[in-house]
Amino acid sequence: MTLLVRLSVLTVSMGFVxxxxxxxxxxxxxxxxxxxxxxxxxxxxVEATDDPLAEHRPDDVDCPAAAWGEEGGGFEVQTGVCAYAxxxxxxxxxxxAGDLIExxxxxxxLDASEPADGxxxxxxxxxxxxxxxxxxxxxxxxxxxxxxxxxxxxxxARLGLHLHNHGYNSWRFVEVQVTPR
Numbered sequence: 001m002t003l004l005v006r007l008s009v010l011t012v013s014m015g016f017v018x019x020x021x022x023x024x025x026x027x028x029x030x031x032x033x034x035x036x037x038x039x040x041x042x043x044x045x046v047e048a049t050d051d052p053l054a055e056h057r058p059d060d061v062d063c064p065a066a067a068w069g070e071e072g073g074g075f076e077v078q079t080g081v082c083a084y085a086x087x088x089x090x091x092x093x094x095x096x097a098g099d100l101i102e103x104x105x106x107x108x109x110l111d112a113s114e115p116a117d118g119x120x121x122x123x124x125x126x127x128x129x130x131x132x133x134x135x136x137x138x139x140x141x142x143x144x145x146x147x148x149x150x151x152x153x154x155x156x157a158r159l160g161l162h163l164h165n166h167g168y169n170s171w172r173f174v175e176v177q178v179t180p181r
Contacts, residue, residue, distance in 0.1 A: 034102070035093050037159050038176040040070035046086040046160065052126040053162050056119065058084055071172060074106075075161065079118075080168030088123070088160040095124070096152045098181035103130050103145045104174040110138040112167030119164050122176055124149075125157030136167060142174075 051057050067082035069075070077085045095101075103122050110118060120143065121131035130145045161173050 032180045034177045034179045036175065036177045037091060037093070037101075038075065038173060039089055039092060040073070040075040042089040042092075043075055043087040043161065044089065046088050051086050052123055052160065053086065053121065053128075056084070056162070056164055057086070074172045074174040076170060076172045077163050078168070078170055079163070079165045083166060084164040086160070086162050088158040091153070091157060091159055093178065095149060095157075095178060096181060097149055099149045100179040100181075101129060101147045101149060102175065102177050102179070103143075103147070104176075105132075105143045106141070106172045106174055107134065107138075107143075108140045108170040110134065110136040110140075110165070110167065110169045112136045112165075112169075114166070116166040118166075118169065118171070119162070120171060121160075121162040122173075123160030123162060125153045126160065131162075134165075136165065136169070 045063065046052075048054065048057060048061065061084045063082035063085050067078045067080075068085060068087070075087070079085075101122075101124075105120055105122075107118070107120075116136045118134040118136055118138075119131065120134070122129045130147055132143050132145075134141075134143075159176060163171055165171070
């Protein structure tokens with residue numbers, strides 16, 4: 001992601017945060033507090049039959065538990081052992097249209113024996129909320145996004161994380177948080 005694109009995302013994100021900080025109805029001037037949606041210990045692998053991005057899924061997925069898990073408060077996946085990962089968890093809070101979802105994903109230097117692409121996504125209720133494709137090889141980087149929900153998720157909607165990439169690389173879902181409207 002170029003510096004100009006990052007600055008644009010930051011500028012747009014700051015605009016969303018400024019909008020979210022307006023007083024609520026009834027004269028309450030308290031600013032909404034962001035709440036983390038990402039609970040690394042609650043994430044479970046998604047079965048092939050339930051994978052909302054099954055068109056990306058190879059036939060022979062092997063993603064042993066040693067390749068993924070909580071790391072520094074986030075959720076890390078080592079793609080040298082797990083080239084395709086799909087996880088989800090229940091939502092800990094109710095979400096509504098207009099809520100601001102902020103996403104932060106980091107990756108270490110990306111390398112592979114042949115040039116390839118890495119694909120990372122965050123899903124809500126099986127629908128892609130945000131996604132990014134990263135060309136490999138690539139230097140380490142942070143991928144940050146701010147998304148305003150345009151609709152209230154269905155009851156029982158789950159937060160999903162998706163990643164596939166070739167080569168021995170490390171990706172970390174650092175944060176997925178909501179600031180209520």
